[in-house]
Amino acid sequence: xxxxxxxxxxxxxxRHAFALGALVAxxxxxxxxxxxxxxxxxxxxxxxxxxxxxxxxxxxxxxGLPPGSGSVADGQKIWDGKCAMCHGDFGDSNEVFxxxxxxxxxxxxxxxxxxxxxxxxxxxxxxxxxxxVSTLWDYIRRAMPWNAPKSLSTNDVYAVLAxxxxxxxxxxxxxxxxxxxxxxxxxxxxxxxxxMRMPGLWDxxxxxxxxxxxxxxxxxxxxxxxxxxxGAARGSHGDLADQNxxxxxxxxxxxxxxxxxxxxxxxxxxxxAKMTALADRSGxxxxxxxxxxxxxxxxxxxxxxxxxxxxxxxxxxxxxKAGGAGAWGAVPMPAQTQLSDADxxxxxxxxxxxxx
Amino acid sequence: xxRPPPRPARITRAPENFLSAADIRDVQxxxxxxxxxxxxxxxxxGGATAVRAAAGTAxxxxxxxxxxxxxxxxxxxxxxxxxxxPYGQPSVHEKNLVRRESPGLTRVNAAxxxxxxxxxxxxxxxxxxxHFERHHQGWQDIDPTRHRLMVEGLVRTPTVYTMEDLMxxxxxxxxxFIECGANSGMEWAxxxxxxxxxxxxxLSCSEFTGVPLSLLLDQCGLxxxxxRYVLAEGADGAxxxxxxxxxxxxxxxxxxxxxxxxxxxxxxxxPLRLVVPGVQGVSSVKxxxxxxVGDQPFNTRxxxxxxxxxxxxxxxxxxxSIQECKSVITSPSGGQVIVDQGFLxxxxxxxxxxxxxxxxxxxxxxxxxxxxARLETPVLSKALTRFNxxxxxxxxxxxxxxxxxxxxxxxxxxxxxxxxxxxxxxIYHNNAIxxxxxxxxxxxxxxxxx
Numbered sequence: 001x002x003x004x005x006x007x008x009x010x011x012x013x014x015r016h017a018f019a020l021g022a023l024v025a026x027x028x029x030x031x032x033x034x035x036x037x038x039x040x041x042x043x044x045x046x047x048x049x050x051x052x053x054x055x056x057x058x059x060x061x062x063x064g065l066p067p068g069s070g071s072v073a074d075g076q077k078i079w080d081g082k083c084a085m086c087h088g089d090f091g092d093s094n095e096v097f098x099x100x101x102x103x104x105x106x107x108x109x110x111x112x113x114x115x116x117x118x119x120x121x122x123x124x125x126x127x128x129x130x131x132x133v134s135t136l137w138d139y140i141r142r143a144m145p146w147n148a149p150k151s152l153s154t155n156d157v158y159a160v161l162a163x164x165x166x167x168x169x170x171x172x173x174x175x176x177x178x179x180x181x182x183x184x185x186x187x188x189x190x191x192x193x194x195x196m197r198m199p200g201l202w203d204x205x206x207x208x209x210x211x212x213x214x215x216x217x218x219x220x221x222x223x224x225x226x227x228x229x230x231g232a233a234r235g236s237h238g239d240l241a242d243q244n245x246x247x248x249x250x251x252x253x254x255x256x257x258x259x260x261x262x263x264x265x266x267x268x269x270x271x272x273a274k275m276t277a278l279a280d281r282s283g284x285x286x287x288x289x290x291x292x293x294x295x296x297x298x299x300x301x302x303x304x305x306x307x308x309x310x311x312x313x314x315x316x317x318x319x320x321k322a323g324g325a326g327a328w329g330a331v332p333m334p335a336q337t338q339l340s341d342a343d344x345x346x347x348x349x350x351x352x353x354x355x356x
Numbered sequence: 357x358x359r360p361p362p363r364p365a366r367i368t369r370a371p372e373n374f375l376s377a378a379d380i381r382d383v384q385x386x387x388x389x390x391x392x393x394x395x396x397x398x399x400x401x402g403g404a405t406a407v408r409a410a411a412g413t414a415x416x417x418x419x420x421x422x423x424x425x426x427x428x429x430x431x432x433x434x435x436x437x438x439x440x441x442p443y444g445q446p447s448v449h450e451k452n453l454v455r456r457e458s459p460g461l462t463r464v465n466a467a468x469x470x471x472x473x474x475x476x477x478x479x480x481x482x483x484x485x486x487h488f489e490r491h492h493q494g495w496q497d498i499d500p501t502r503h504r505l506m507v508e509g510l511v512r513t514p515t516v517y518t519m520e521d522l523m524x525x526x527x528x529x530x531x532x533f534i535e536c537g538a539n540s541g542m543e544w545a546x547x548x549x550x551x552x553x554x555x556x557x558x559l560s561c562s563e564f565t566g567v568p569l570s571l572l573l574d575q576c577g578l579x580x581x582x583x584r585y586v587l588a589e590g591a592d593g594a595x596x597x598x599x600x601x602x603x604x605x606x607x608x609x610x611x612x613x614x615x616x617x618x619x620x621x622x623x624x625x626x627p628l629r630l631v632v633p634g635v636q637g638v639s640s641v642k643x644x645x646x647x648x649v650g651d652q653p654f655n656t657r658x659x660x661x662x663x664x665x666x667x668x669x670x671x672x673x674x675x676x677s678i679q680e681c682k683s684v685i686t687s688p689s690g691g692q693v694i695v696d697q698g699f700l701x702x703x704x705x706x707x708x709x710x711x712x713x714x715x716x717x718x719x720x721x722x723x724x725x726x727x728x729a730r731l732e733t734p735v736l737s738k739a740l741t742r743f744n745x746x747x748x749x750x751x752x753x754x755x756x757x758x759x760x761x762x763x764x765x766x767x768x769x770x771x772x773x774x775x776x777x778x779x780x781x782x783i784y785h786n787n788a789i790x791x792x793x794x795x796x797x798x799x800x801x802x803x804x805x806x
Binding site: 226 | 449450452453456458459460463464467473475476492493506508513514515516517521524525546547548549550551553554575576587589593594595597601603604607645646648650652654655656657659660661664665666667668669670671672673674675676677678680687688691692693694695696700715717721722723724725726755759761766767768769770773774777778780781785791793799800801802803804805806
């Protein structure tokens with residue numbers, strides 16, 4: 001039997017197995033595959049278990065919301081371990097992502113409109129913008145935690161959401177959020193009345209909201225420059241000469257870039273491609289730069305801080321494995337349980353720039 | 357994962373092709389006498405002069421151009437064999453034109469954007485490797501044998517398709533642009549970034565191949581009475597979701613696996629993505645795993661927290677899908693230097709989420725007077741259209757603008773017109789006329805005019 005026959009046999013067998021299952025599925029919906037005569041053999045009915053596995057969306061009317069519950073207190077525990085490193089202890093961190101909580105008031109909760117959205121200086125938080133609590137449930141379940149999406153249990157999602165809502169003073173400290181009371185919470189969402197539709201930008205044949213005319217001569221504009229890039233920002237995007245062809249009728253402007261200030265510890269770690277790759281693969285470089293602070297300290301800063309400290313290797317290995325906080329600021333570092341001891345040892349050695 | 361540290365300023369080196377070794381030594385030693393002679397008309401200081409000096413159209417010797425007089429190695433040696441690079445790569449001399457992040461725009465580069473280098477591209481097709489990227493939770497390289505598409509909800513038969521199934525169905529190939537709703541979003545209130553790569557580079561155009569979404573919905577037995585919306589969902593960590601109105605879903609939406617003659621690139625949704633022509637890019641869900649038909653919008657995170665436009669009165673506009681008619685001159689453009697006076701082809705891109713581009717006008721005086729540019733073929737619906745116009749630059753300051761009109765008669769607005777209606781904080785759907793200021797020195801700068 002040739003290899004291709006094997007493959008065809010396997011495909012046929014798989015189809016057959018699904019077809020048997022599909023008979024049951026079809027019986028429940030009372031239909032055979034539509035247009036089967038037009039594209040015979042293409043696609044197969046989904047089984048109820050398959051639909052259940054993937055149909056995870058939750059709508060504003062709570063269609064799709066699974067039963068369950070979680071308390072603010074339980075949510076805080078999960079938050080501290082899995083959410084705070086990016087969002088801060090109180091959901092107000094602006095270091096990794098835009099803040100989740102803040103900018104809403106009890107008046108907003110009553111009115112369903114967030115007044116601070118009118119303030120140009122206000123950082124727009126998630127709780128200021130979101131109109132439906134279903135959106136938060138749906139998103140936490142499908143995409144959080146950021147580095148391990150879909151890992152929270154149903155009750156965990158309720159708990160984390162309860163804590164987040166508590167941070168916005170939408171539910172009290174002793175609240176237990178569940179499928180039975182989430183509709184009540186919807187009536188307290190601060191921006192529940194803050195959304196509008198603009199059919200002109202949604203309908204296929206919608207009408208635009210801005211109309212210009214194609215004037216050709218002596219058009220009534222001043223044409224004066226009202227905004228240009230400040231001199232200080234000219235180097236912000238690197239040397240533009242390196243972002244254009246080096247030949248041809250136009251070139252990139254040679255722009256002086258911001259020179260990297262030499263810091264103690266520069267050169268530690270950074271040059272070892274294999275170790276950089278391990279750090280990248282292990283998720284370390286999401287929060288740490290080789291020579292710059294991102295969320296956590298840059299590795300060259302770590303090397304400088306512990307230079308000459310013989311106990312640092314063991315202490316930092318333990319800290320990587322167990323997590324820690326306080327040494328470099330308020331944002332905690334989560335426990336890196338996915339790493340082997342050997343990798344932790346090698347990474348810390350590399351970070352400290354040690355060779356023995 | 358991390359951004360390279362900023363580098364110190366570099367002196368642009370003279371290209372050997374145009375200058376003899378002795379000339380290069382002169383330039384490096386600061387002796388530019390012969391160049392100064394050749395560019396006696398140059399009045400500028402700084403960047404423009406340096407670039408122009410380095411460009412060196414000077415012939416170098418009385419006998420003629422060394423690029424002609426001295427045979428180069430590629431004329432006198434054996435070249436590389438076939439298939440030396442089984443998947444071809446651009447010339448080493450083109451390494452400057454790559455996707456780039458905008459420093460400071462985002463803090464985590466797995467939830468970020470890279471911009472296409474529009475300043476150096478030709479025609480209307482974006483090379484697949486330069487297609488802009490926007491990922492919400494990093495990109496994945498999905499095993500196509502394990503990828504499935506499920507169509508469910510208000511259909512008679514919820515159906516699972518493998519890649520094999522989808523590639524057996526009748527396919528269509530269409531050229532469409534994809535533009536992020538936030539393209540030009542940094543410039544609502546003021547100029548913020550230097551080049552067209554960063555002002556307009558969340559824009560790309562490809563030939564996509566796949567199956568019309570309407571075919572799949574029909575095959576599954578779409579409930580045409582109750583089914584008014586389609587939810588599209590990705591298979592990546594974010595499992596990003598967007599609601600698409602049924603009239604649009606049945607219009608020209610593709611479930612695509614091909615891009616520019618090959619499979620989609622992983623960064624662009626391999627092996628399967630939705631392509632929703634004319635609509636902000638977030639709706640063209642990548643790594644597509646599920647389509648669900650429903651009777652109401654789903655109000656997803658990408659519809660209530662992001663991709664909502666903040667108006668002056670504090671209201672948020674939802675579901676502002678259509679990318680309205682827009683254009684930009686890509687060369688000469690911000691951050692560039694025009695090397696010399698004389699004839700220069702001015703070129704750019706125009707597009708509309710409502711159909712075909714009908715006309716593009718170009719102004720050289722900040723919008724007071726306009727001339728109609730040439731549209732290059734093909735001119736396709738909801739695709740980038742290339743325009744060109746002749747220009748003789750005489751060394752005088754100028755402000756270049758382009759203004760597109762689509763087949764509905766809509767004319768691309770001025771920045772001030774947009775601000776009157778939408779304020780300066782809406783982030784999304786900035787389709788304003790772009791202005792590039794040309795100084796007497798030939799420097800081209802990003803500006804806004806009234």
